Amino acid sequence: MNFARHRRALGLGLLLAAFMFALALRYLVGSSGFGEPGEGIARYRLDAGLAATAIGVSLAIAGLFLQVLLRNPLASPFVLGLSSGASFGYMLALYLASQFGIAAGSFFGLSGPSLFAVGGSLVALALVWQLGSRRGAVDPLGLVLAGVIIGSMAAAGTTALQSLVPAGLRGDFVGWMMGRIPEAPPQGLLLIVSAIAAAATGLGIAIGPALDASSLSDDEARSVGVRLTTVRITLFVVSGVLAAGTVALAGPIAFVGLVAPHAARLMVGPRHATLVLGSALAGAAMLLAADAIRQVVDVGGGRLPVGVLTALVGGPVFLILLRRAPILHHGGSS
Amino acid sequence: MIEARAVGVQLGRPPSSAPSGALTTQRRTVDNITSAFQRGQVVAIVGRNAAGKTTLLRALAGVIDVAAGEVLWDGKPLQRWSARERARRVAYVAQRPLLSARFSVRETIELGRYALAPSDQRIRAAIEAFGLTEIQDRIYHELSVGQQQRVALARAWAQVDANGAILLDEPFAAMDLAETDRSATLVRRFVSGGGLAIVVLHDLSLAARIADAVVVLDAGRMALAGPIREVLTTDFLTRHFGVPFRLDIDGIPEPMVGQDGTKQVS
Incomplete structure (x- = not known):
């Protein structure tokens, strides 16, 4: 239908414009205020912009893939116990470092706790899969239930460890847990995460018709x-890798993986080849905008973590979408 | 065209957890089904609840694995056909057609062409045949279940070749009489054109009206099979279903339900 095609093109155009706008905004906004950054600062802003783009794309694609895989519009990268696993890993590293002086080193530009976080998220995913x-057949409901259980257990373990580490380290953990876009990310890691995000987007577009028919x-x-x-194994593995990459770079960031695919669905419709691209643009735009806002909002005790903004802004936006648009797919009238 | 050879299917237990010789028949949902389904026929699969009708249909459609025996399509084990060849040979329509994306009627029907060359003409023909032209741009989820069943049939229509097979699980269950009439007539027309239709039906009167042959399942086994008029006698039906049957004025068996068990068998 021509109408549907025009709608898809228009929606994609709008999302692309939103992404460009957010990218420019992030480049022009810094702790020093609004304006063209100076020589020394421009590089950091570009890196932060690239990191936010890669992370936003990764989270959005992972969220979309999991929504398809689990046939559940409320799925996001963290519904499968991934963020709880990551938090447990991070906390475990802090505990080991404070008690035994191990796991404090760094590898490939990543701190010990970040590495443990990636490990924790992957272990949680593997358990949930198992x-x-x-x-060998994936049972969507079984995966969600396993994710909830593994997530609860990991969260309990994290709380237990929190009471065992010195109070000063708890603040470190809380800050990490809200997620932050690094201004000076390890270059190798940034490159890898960006490459994975681009490859996953390409893959998603290529298997779009299969995702359509999987509905x-x-x-x-x-x-x-x-x-x-x-198809299901591919979706699970790719979304796990995407989400683990974002945890390594930025910690667990909420809501982008949940909201971006829904926002894109409203703009470009349900066809997955277009929806993958739309979700990627929406996720990147959301995270760039949140990170830009973060630069100018000072709450006295320092700037807000980006995860707080995505939840505070993303949450209400999602609720409005939920009320206005039929996001839940199921049911039919008789 | 579709042939089942000693087919057994087991649901809910991993086949790897026991050596294949140790499978007990009690655990099989269907067991030892041998039957050949020829083109040019509507074959009804009937039986009581939990007799294994849906399971047999899914096995014939190749959407679940069999634990024993094999299913052949055009003389070849169905796994040996490529995805594309399978798609154009056999289409399966589930009892409750689910869809987890908000596609329009037309987009839903287009999914039938997933493994095949896109064909606007086939899509349009299916939409017109099932009377969906007016609602082709509506969202699938906003339709009634009866309309959704028609869309699912149209999807199968757009998918298989004219001499392929459509395997339908209670396709008319939620349709009103006019919709049932239109759809059943199309199924008849499909087999007249050289296709095969295998249809799971609860409504035995409907089965007797539209089917040429019938397979009766009982507790996962084949109780009886053959031409519909020979198999579905009032005597057999009364015994098998435990409800009195009589013939209506067309000579079609009709169950006497809700009669408090009084013998009204004619």
């Missing part, structure tokens, strides 16, 4: 020719 799939019931999707198990 518990939530049967005979049918499992049996019907197989009947029209979708290799459903392959």
